[in-house]
Amino acid sequence: MVCQNVPVRPPDPGSAGHSPGEQSRSQRHQWLEEGPHQVAPGVHRIPLPLPMDGLRAVNAYAIEASDGLVMIDSGWLLDETEATLKRSLARMGAGLGDIRSFLVTHIHRDHFTQAIALRRTFGMKVALGIEERHSLHALLSRDPGALSTRAMRLISAGAHPLIEKMVQAGMQPPTPDDGYEEPDEWITSGQSFDLGTRTLEAIATPGHTRGHVVFADHAAGLLFAGDHVLPHITPSISLEAAPTDLPLHDYIESLRLVRQMPDLTLLPAHGPVAPSVHARVDELLDHHDARLRIMSAVLADGPVTAYQVALAVKWTSRERNLVDLDLINQVLAIGETQAHLDLLVARGQATATVAEDSIRYYQLSG
Numbered sequence: 001m002v003c004q005n006v007p008v009r010p011p012d013p014g015s016a017g018h019s020p021g022e023q024s025r026s027q028r029h030q031w032l033e034e035g036p037h038q039v040a041p042g043v044h045r046i047p048l049p050l051p052m053d054g055l056r057a058v059n060a061y062a063i064e065a066s067d068g069l070v071m072i073d074s075g076w077l078l079d080e081t082e083a084t085l086k087r088s089l090a091r092m093g094a095g096l097g098d099i100r101s102f103l104v105t106h107i108h109r110d111h112f113t114q115a116i117a118l119r120r121t122f123g124m125k126v127a128l129g130i131e132e133r134h135s136l137h138a139l140l141s142r143d144p145g146a147l148s149t150r151a152m153r154l155i156s157a158g159a160h161p162l163i164e165k166m167v168q169a170g171m172q173p174p175t176p177d178d179g180y181e182e183p184d185e186w187i188t189s190g191q192s193f194d195l196g197t198r199t200l201e202a203i204a205t206p207g208h209t210r211g212h213v214v215f216a217d218h219a220a221g222l223l224f225a226g227d228h229v230l231p232h233i234t235p236s237i238s239l240e241a242a243p244t245d246l247p248l249h250d251y252i253e254s255l256r257l258v259r260q261m262p263d264l265t266l267l268p269a270h271g272p273v274a275p276s277v278h279a280r281v282d283e284l285l286d287h288h289d290a291r292l293r294i295m296s297a298v299l300a301d302g303p304v305t306a307y308q309v310a311l312a313v314k315w316t317s318r319e320r321n322l323v324d325l326d327l328i329n330q331v332l333a334i335g336e337t338q339a340h341l342d343l344l345v346a347r348g349q350a351t352a353t354v355a356e357d358s359i360r361y362y363q364l365s366g
């Protein structure tokens with residue numbers, strides 16, 4: 001019943017972003033303008049439309065290879081996406097048939113599903129990080145009667161009112177009909193892709209999803225970051241059919257991993273190109289540290305459920321209450337809260353007990 005792969009990001013925490021007014025609205029939305037936009041010699045950013053307001057667009061990147069184009073990410077399976085991609089490529093003197101392969105950063109439908117659809121017509125290769133196989137297989141074998149992972153997580157959060165609202169709103173989990181199929185190739189970390197014109201290294205960055213990968217062009221100083229590092233918003237954690245136990249731990253480790261590499265230009269999947277991966281990673285690490293502190297302060301009044309913690313803290317740069325967010329963002333906020341609380345438990349700063357009704361209660365250690 002739930003929406004594991006809806007690509008709306010959780011409420012922008014704003015701790016690391018821009019204060020309102022720092023950038024004018026038009027500047028902030030400039031990146032949405034139809035492409036292609038050359039961001040480096042032979043590399044073109046192509047914004048593609050999304051059907052939800054929150055996120056507005058996803059960037060695919062067309063890279064000139066020796067025998068055609070290699071694309072990083074593909075957009076959401078929509079007629080409008082295909083038409084926009086076609087128009088943008090035409091301005092480069094190319095067509096959909098020139099795409100030799102899609103290297104996909106992760107399984108979310110705004111990145112993966114258009115590639116699968118185009119493969120049916122044009123036969124190009126589609127590659128996806130190997131750890132996405134868990135969620136992909138969960139999606140492809142979905143028992144329609146079974147409770148989704150997300151629903152079970154909401155139950156353990158004590159967020160029953162939200163489950164009811166989601167049922168009333170008719171929210172459905174993604175199905176194979178949404179365009180999910182096996183990729184041609186599973187990408188492993190460290191794998192390199194020789195495009196003839198440049199070499200890309202795939203680096204596993206689990207967290208946003210467990211099989212997320214980024215692609216580094218070390219020679220040109222570029223990082224195709226997918227949703228791992230985004231310039232304006234904080235990526236959601238573990239919004240997927242088969243998440244790991246400690247997705248926030250994975251995410252923070254993956255942020256540290258790219259922080260240890262030489263600094264690169266950030267080519268994100270949502271938002272404009274930014275000069276420094278390191279600068280944004282530092283902001284994201286600070287944000288999660290602050291959220292861990294704020295949430296552990298709420299546990300002092302424990303035992304409390306993740307739902308109660310989410311109700312007690314503020315969301316988005318506008319400091320909104322949970323109940324003032326739209327339904328999807330409330331669900332994402334619960335997931336974020338759980339990820340933070342579970343990390344506090346793993347670090348020994350909090351304890352969790354599961355009651356008979358499957359609800360998990362957290363309190364401070366000691």
Ligand SMILES: [Zn+2]
Pocket residue numbers: 007106108208227
């Ligand atoms: Zn995503």
